[in-house]
Amino acid sequence: MKTPSGGGKITKRWLDFMLSEHEGEEQPGTSVDVADFSVNQGIPPGEGFNSELVLVDATAKVTKNGVEPEEKTYRLAAKFIHPDPFSAEFNRMFQSLTKEYLMYSQVVHELNAFLAARAPGETAICIPKLIYGKDQGKEYVLVMENIRAAGYSTNDKRKGLDVEQVMMTVKEIAKVHAVSYAYDKSHNFLEKFPCFAFRPEGINAVRAFTSASLKGSSEYLATVEGKEELARKVGNSRDILMRKFNTLFEDFGNVCLCHGDFWNCNIMYKYHQPDGEEEPTTLEGLKLIDWGNSSWQNPMFDLQYLIHTSTTLEVRKTHIEEILQSYHAVFTSLTAKLGAPVTHYDYKAFREDWDRTAVYGFILGSILTQGTLSTTNPASKTREPSVLDHAALTPVRLLVNGLKTGMAKVIAPKIAGPNGAKFMEKFLGAILKPVKKELLSGTNQVLNTRLLELLCEADEKGIFDE
Structure with a gap:
């Protein structure tokens, strides 16, 4: 059908x-x-x-x-x-x-079957249950259980994840990374699932978003007392940041399956509510959702993405060591249990990798913070009814949609091409003007605070320096 x-x-x-x-x-x-x-x-x-x-x-x-x-x-x-x-x-x-x-x-x-066979005591990777799916040309649907109806919910992105949520989350993603890493040693993951190979064209989008977000960040810092020098540094840092960012993909091998969009709103948590209690009190589980950006990359990128998009500075400053140690312990112990130990990778070596990939965390953190915490993001506006929605105008609507599709087929390859970043920079600069205006107005305290924390933290780490 x-x-x-x-x-x-x-x-x-x-x-x-x-x-x-x-x-x-x-x-x-x-x-x-x-x-x-x-x-x-x-x-x-x-x-x-x-x-x-x-x-x-x-x-x-x-x-x-x-x-x-x-x-x-x-x-x-x-x-x-x-x-x-x-x-x-x-x-x-x-x-x-x-x-x-x-x-x-x-x-x-397949990953859960591999995990159950080699480490039967381990819990399975947690995602919603598939009910029905079809992916054939223009016919596509993915039907899953509605886990919200089963008591799962996303955390308020404006609050950020607390320590308990982060600890449970990094253990779960460490399991995904470890199982896929070990599975690949005997099954060759990309040979079986080639579409998950890393696509370098995606870096163009990051480069364009970085340019647009740095301009807004620099102008915002210029309005903050005592941050004039940092504003100048951030405004001049685009080329430095992109050199460091590009180097990551040359220095770090792609070794396991990564989520690719691993932030607050792609994790759903479930709490236990004891009898007689008005509010749930105990975090009892989670499920990872929205896997469309997943690919075969370095696991440090998922970890950097999560920490810098979804936590406050207080959590990072106070708990980062226990968070990283928890991830490292799960990843190394599980890969060993699955017969694929990661040699010469003690916590010290892991911590050095974390520090070397800090630029990834800052860039994705600053982009997503502006894009998701702003109340003026054009993408968040509800679509208004159109005259073309009228049934009598269906032929016209189909024609307009056909023209849009044709334009998309022409424009999309250009954006993904070698000069795509320049095209996207102009496009993003225009649509993100409301976000920058909100930053400069100071009316969104959560947005301004989280972005300022990321910028000052990055400066302390020397990310804007040559």
């Missing part, structure tokens, strides 16, 4: 088919008859760039082996190709949706 093109196209007939396929995997011949369903937007505007996410609640009658049907409620999360032509084209170029589909349908399953 043809896959719906988006949440608005979901029908009872498709839900009957999809859920019957799902139930039939466990018990062939099972049929599902949906009695009622609802479809709602899964995330706020601006929170998702790789796909369209919707939440589907359905009640149905499930018939197995011809016996009396049982009523069942499904709480689902479904991902479709992003309706924006430019987002869709970039996802196609970088195979973002394909990688996420493979993560849920094959990769994590």
Whole structure:
């Protein structure tokens, strides 16, 4: 059956088919008859760039082996190709949706099977359960359990992760890194899943975002008393930072599967709420979500990304050693248990790698802080109704969308090409003007504080120096 093109196209007939396929995997011949369903937007505007996410609640009658049907409620999360032509084209170029589909349908399953066979006492890698998936040309859907309905939630990005959350999170990503590293030694991960190979074209986007964010940061620092010299240094640091950033990809080998977008809103936590208590008190689990940017890289990049995008300076200053020691202990002990020990990599060597990759943490941290904590980010604005939404104008809407798709196919390769950074710098400079204006206004204390902390911390580490 043809896959719906988006949440608005979901029908009872498709839900009957999809859920019957799902139930039939466990018990062939099972049929599902949906009695009622609802479809709602899964995330706020601006929170998702790789796909369209919707939440589907359905009640149905499930018939197995011809016996009396049982009523069942499904709480689902479904991902479709992003309706924006430019987002869709970039996802196609970088195979973002394909990688996420493979993560849920094959990769994590294989990694967990490998883990269970060699270290049966270890817990499995935690991601939402796959219900149904399809990735065939223009037909794409990924249906998972809605873990929010099971009690999982994302942390408030404006607060940042606390120490308990960070400790649990780094242990989980250390497991992903360790298992994929060990698996590769006997199975050759990239030979089986070549789409996860690192794509250097993505560095162009980082270079462009860096230029745009440094300009805003420099102008903001110039308004902060006592930071005039730092403002000058930051304003002149673009070439220095990019040389250091590029060197990381020359000096560090790509050794394991990395999440690639490992920050606060791509981790969902579950808390235990004791009887009689009004608020949950004990952190009991987590699940890692949104794997579209995953690739085969150096694990230090995931760790730097998480710490510098999702924690406050207080957490970094006070707890960084215990956080890093926890990661190192899990990674080295698990790789050894899986038969692939990492030799000559004691904590001292690991700590040196952390210090050498600090520029990665600063660059991605400063970019994401401005992009996600600003209240004026254009991507976060709700789409207003358009005259083209009228059914009578469907042919016109299709024509306009076709023209947008054509433009995207022309522009996207140029952005990914050798001169793409210059093109993107102009584009980003224009759309990020509201973010810079908010920075300079001082009205968003969380944004200004977190960015100032990152800038001062980077200066203390000498990141802006030759």
